[in-house]
Amino acid sequence: MFLSAIHPAKPSVYNNWTVIVWLILGLMFSPLSRSAEDNTTDPAMVEVISSLITSNRHPYLLHNDIYDQHEDIQALYQLNSYQLVWLKNGALDSQVDDVLALLANAEENGLNAQNYDGSYLARKWLQIKAGQDKSPQALALYDTALNIALLRYLSDLHYGQVKAHNVKLGADIILEQISLAGLIVEAAAQKKPSELVAKVEPVLPVYQHLKEALSKYRQLARTNDFHQFAFTQTLRPGQRDSQMVFLRELLTALGDMPELAETDAENGKLYDASLVKGVKNFQLRHGLGGDGVIGKSTVAAFNMPLADRVRQIELSMERFRWLPRVKEGSLIIVNIPAFQLWAYDSIGMETVPPLNMKVIVGKSLNKQTPVFMANMHFLQFRPYWNVPRSIVKEELLPKLRLNWSYLAGQNMELVNNFGPNATVIAVNDETINLLSRGLLKVRQRPGRLNALGSVKFMFPNDYNVYLHDTPTQNLFKRTRRDFSHGCVRVEDPEALAEFVLKSKDGWDRQRISNAMHRDNPRYVQLDNPIPVIIFYTTAMATADQVLFFEDIYGLDNPLIQALSRPVQKKTADTVVLTE
Known part of the structure; x- marks a missing residue:
């Protein structure tokens, strides 16, 4: 996949209904219960905001190009009736020190503090407190500079420092709407800027x-x-x-x-x-x-x-x-370079260690497993394997042309479609020709040889990737396990099925085992969809250990390069950060 290195990554405020509602409420009422006197528009602030929006430059910031934040900064001061946010009670009676401490501690969250001008703003703050410049315009400039830095910081924490254009999300994944401007105004009113991090980070x-x-x-x-x-x-x-x-x-x-x-x-x-x-x-x-x-x-x-x-x-x-x-409910994460799966019973409260098992992922050279997120909706026990067109073309057709009985030996059959009413077609030169043209299909019947094993876990996605059992259990003994055509094979399908069906009445371990090994093919719909994240990262952590893995798809260096570029240059380049 391709990710554009944009700083910061966020939707336009004018396309965000949450922000629009905040703006309407901010203009009609006082969202923070200020007095009528407090709600008086500050002419100096209006002048400063207008000048900043026009120039897209801020004289109090080292990273002075503010095009990335001019919409949010305008929305923020509209919410605050064009009043100072952090200096409203006088420069010496403020929460500026708390905000500066937040920016200074950016490294604690894996960010580069230099991107937020914290040290520069701290020195400027000392000058203001020393009385060097306390004009309305100077205070307005400092207040806006502090908020631009804070918006950048919170944006990086919430959306990431580079924008993921194509981390594919399932159609039914609901994105949380968030107003960073609204959160800042609220934090200032409640005198709780230190709580902002927890409100935006994963x-x-x-x-x-x-x-x-x-x-x-x-x-x-x-x-x-x-x-x-x-x-x-x-x-x-x-x-x-x-x-x-x-x-x-x-x-x-x-x-x-x-x-x-x-x-x-x-x-x-x-x-x-x-x-x-x-x-x-x-x-x-x-x-x-x-x-x-x-x-x-x-x-x-x-x-x-x-x-x-x-x-x-x-x-x-x-x-x-x-x-x-994602805030609550169950969650499944497959980490590709770890060759492992973690299934969390409850995101909001980690009361027990997650279910953990080995997985097999796509080959690093030409069958890489994609990075995406989708909701799991159902399981299929004793599945047919609908052989992908690419495998038919590259692997089956050459063997079939040499030996018509090859499909039968693999418990496969030639069919007119993949539906439940598929018709089985005899293998001969004519039907092999139709197969080569894509007019017929191949599927593998349920059974011991089936490539999907006894169960597959379905979360509809554009890649036709899913989790499934496998008859080749010996491959889980390998340390490096990139052997598949892109789908993810799981080491303990019964345990995963038990996790997925834990809230569905009547589906205990014994019934699951029967469905996998003796029953006829059947679908089981989940009562509540479970988010599945097919992920790529070379570091993971649990409550008791930190894990590191080889960068099998070579995706770390492009991300390192994107993050190391100066903030002002993170607006044009395109880099490959996921596959």
Whole structure:
């Protein structure tokens, strides 16, 4: 997919019904219960706003091109009856310090504080407090500068720093409407600017865990200079190496093993059981299988600078901001480079660990699984596999032309359509020719050989991608699992079916097992749709661990480049950030 690097990413306020309602209410009434005197329009403010809108430049900002915010800044002051927002009770009696602290702490949320001119505005604020310039125009300019910086910050937190044009959303995914201008005016009236972050950032559990991981890894990167490992050969449990003392330090700092009492010099060289357990934990967190053998891939992961891990976490947080703000209910996330699925019982309250299982995703070279979000509506037990046209053309037709009985050997059949009333067609030269022209189709009957296994989980989307069982369970033993044509194969379909059907009466584990292995093909409609996010990120986090993965589709560097460009230049370039 293609994402345009636009700063910030948000809909126009004039196309947003929520903002329009805010504006109407702001002009008709006092939304924040100000007195009649307070509602008097400030001529200096009107003049400053008019000048800013005309010039699209702000003299109090280093990033002074404000075209990205001129609509929102006008809406904000209309809501506030063209009064100062943060300086309304006098420059020395304000909430400016709270807003500046918010901007200064942008790094805590994986953002670059320099993009919001916080340090520059803080110095300007000291000048104002020192009495250097307190004219109405100067105060109006400072108030607008502070709000433009705050709008940029909140926009980046809510929509992301680059705009995802084609992170495909299902037709029935409802986007939350939000007025950043309204939130700022409300926060100023309630004297609660510190609560703004929680009102706009993603509420997904994984995002909050990533935020905690960011703090931990940033601190480790700042305060530690870990040893760079170099082993002359693969190291196995029970062997000795002088670098084991450094390995203990690393694994203890990362939380992969508890801190142990000091050992003598000779025993400190032993790759003992406690170290093996720590290495296995490290390997599992980094997608390296967990066999405890220290080879090239594990050494490379040991030597990865923690600053790079910090960057991976920041990229992951950015990608989660591109998604709709899901607040409640169940949720399924498939992370492509992790080759894993997480199913959350409740987004709003993570009371139990999510269901977690291995998955198989699309081949990295030419069958990549797309990134999108859709709602799961039904399951199909004992499904037919409707073979995609591309597979028929590239794989089946050459074999079928050599051997007419090939389809029968694969429990497949030639049909006139994929519907329930499909007619089975005999295989011969004429029908093979019709198949090559796309006039006939191939499907695989339910059974042991069926490529979809015993159940598929359906969430309608433009890519015809879904989750499904598979007869090739041995592939889940592999560490890297990009083997499919694009769909996602799940390791434990019964457990996933139980999760999906937990609120549907009568569907216990036994009935699910019967439907998968003995019953005839059947559809089961869900009572409530479940959002499914097919996602791509090389860092994930749970309540008790941080996970890192190989960038199998090569999508991290384009995003790093887009985020590293100066704010003023994030308006034209197009980069590939998802597939």
